[in-house]
Amino acid sequence: MSKYEQFKALHAQGDMLLLPNAWDVPSALAFQNSGFKAIGTTSWAIAAMLGYKDGENIPFEEMLLVVKRIIASIDIMVTVDAEAGYAQDEVSIVANILKIVEAGAVGINFEDTIKGAGGVLQPIEKQVSAIRAIKNSVVTDDGPIFLNARIDTFLVEKDQQQACKATIERGRAYIEAGADCLFVPFLTDEGMISEIAAACDAPINILALPQMADLRKIQSLGVNRLSLGNGVFDMVVKR
Numbered sequence: 001m002s003k004y005e006q007f008k009a010l011h012a013q014g015d016m017l018l019l020p021n022a023w024d025v026p027s028a029l030a031f032q033n034s035g036f037k038a039i040g041t042t043s044w045a046i047a048a049m050l051g052y053k054d055g056e057n058i059p060f061e062e063m064l065l066v067v068k069r070i071i072a073s074i075d076i077m078v079t080v081d082a083e084a085g086y087a088q089d090e091v092s093i094v095a096n097i098l099k100i101v102e103a104g105a106v107g108i109n110f111e112d113t114i115k116g117a118g119g120v121l122q123p124i125e126k127q128v129s130a131i132r133a134i135k136n137s138v139v140t141d142d143g144p145i146f147l148n149a150r151i152d153t154f155l156v157e158k159d160q161q162q163a164c165k166a167t168i169e170r171g172r173a174y175i176e177a178g179a180d181c182l183f184v185p186f187l188t189d190e191g192m193i194s195e196i197a198a199a200c201d202a203p204i205n206i207l208a209l210p211q212m213a214d215l216r217k218i219q220s221l222g223v224n225r226l227s228l229g230n231g232v233f234d235m236v237v238k239r
Contacts, residue, residue, distance in 0.1 A: 003106045004143030007077050010037060011181060011203040016219040019205075020228045021081070023049050027232070028070045028078075036076065040109070041067055043081040045233035056115045060086035060096055064103065071104040079107035079146065084115050084122075090130050094137045097145065101138050107146030109183055110134065112170065119156040124170055128177040135178035148205060148225075149179035154186040164192045171200040181205050181225065188212055190221055197222025 001009070010017045020036055022028035023045035031039045044054040046066050052058040063086070071078050080100050085093030100108060112127045114120045122130075131149060138145045151170050157163035171182045182200055185207040187193060197204045203224035208231060212218060218226065 002141075002143035003077060004146055007038060007079070007106045007146050008180060011224045016215060016223060017225040018215075018228075019079075019225055020232060021045070021230065022070055023230075023233050024066065025069050025073045027236075028074050032074045032076050038077040038079065038106070039074075040079045040227060041070065041081050042230045042233060043083050044230040046081075048230075048233070048237075056083050056086050064099055067100065067105065068103045077106040078104070079109065079148065080105045082108040082110055084111050084113060085130070090133050093130055094133050097134050097138050101140055101145055105145075106142070107148060107180070108134075109148045109150050111150035111152055111183075113152045113156070121152060121156060124173050127170070128173050131174055131177040131179055146180045147178065148181040148183045149174040150183040150185065152185070154184060160189065160192065164189075164195060167196055168199045171196065171202070175200060175202045183207075183225075183227070185227075185229070190217070193218070193221045193223060 019038060019040050020031045021040045021042035022031055023042055028039060046063055047054050047058040050058060050062060067080050082097060082100060086096050087093045097108060112122045114122055131147060135144060135147060151167050153163040153166040157166060167184055179202060181203040183205040187206050188209055188211055204222055205225035205227060206223055207229050208226050
């Protein structure tokens with residue numbers, strides 16, 4: 001199987017994919033040595049490590065350098081937190097994603113928050129166009145890129161029911177555009193997790209948070225992938 005097929009298969013296996021997020025070579029090696037089959041990167045922790053605030057304040061090339069060193073130093077698959085593409089226009093976003101794939105990444109997280117806009121989401125049509133452009137343009141010998149479409153509705157919407165409704169609307173549109181998985185951070189309500197998983201025909205990825213139910217319960221609700229985000233980094237820094 002291609003790397004894309006191997007990574008996609010991890011989202012359809014019997015056990016939920018637990019994905020730790022690295023921020024440098026030592027953390028990536030630690031996760032690999034612990035037996036994980038794949039890891040993600042965390043934009044928050046990479047930025048913090050280099051003295052930047054999260055939210056694409058770190059220059060793309062600096063972030064990419066860290067990603068390159070991580071990928072070159074381990075043998076397992078890596079998916080990269082690409083935030084919103086580190087650019088405003090579609091052509092530049094695709095060009096940046098191509099650089100990430102050329103570094104050896106099997107996938108990316110691609111989010112729908114407008115950077116610097118104070119919690120405003122991209123119009124669905126614009127995000128759909130960007131997802132489609134990435135999926136159509138970024139193809140290698142290992143197959144297409146695995147695109148994990150991050151939906152920030154539960155981050156920006158105060159009304160949880162409205163956030164759930166908007167998540168389903170965006171999720172279906174993103175899947176139609178070619179997204180391989182839907183990442184809904186800060187989604188914790190068990191009923192809403194189940195509702196979104198049932199309504200969207202794609203693997204569901206959520207963020208591990210202290211108030212969440214146990215892993216078996218989360219999986220039974222329809223979650224295929226659980227990301228640790230910057231949680232491990234925070235634990236290390238606070239020690």
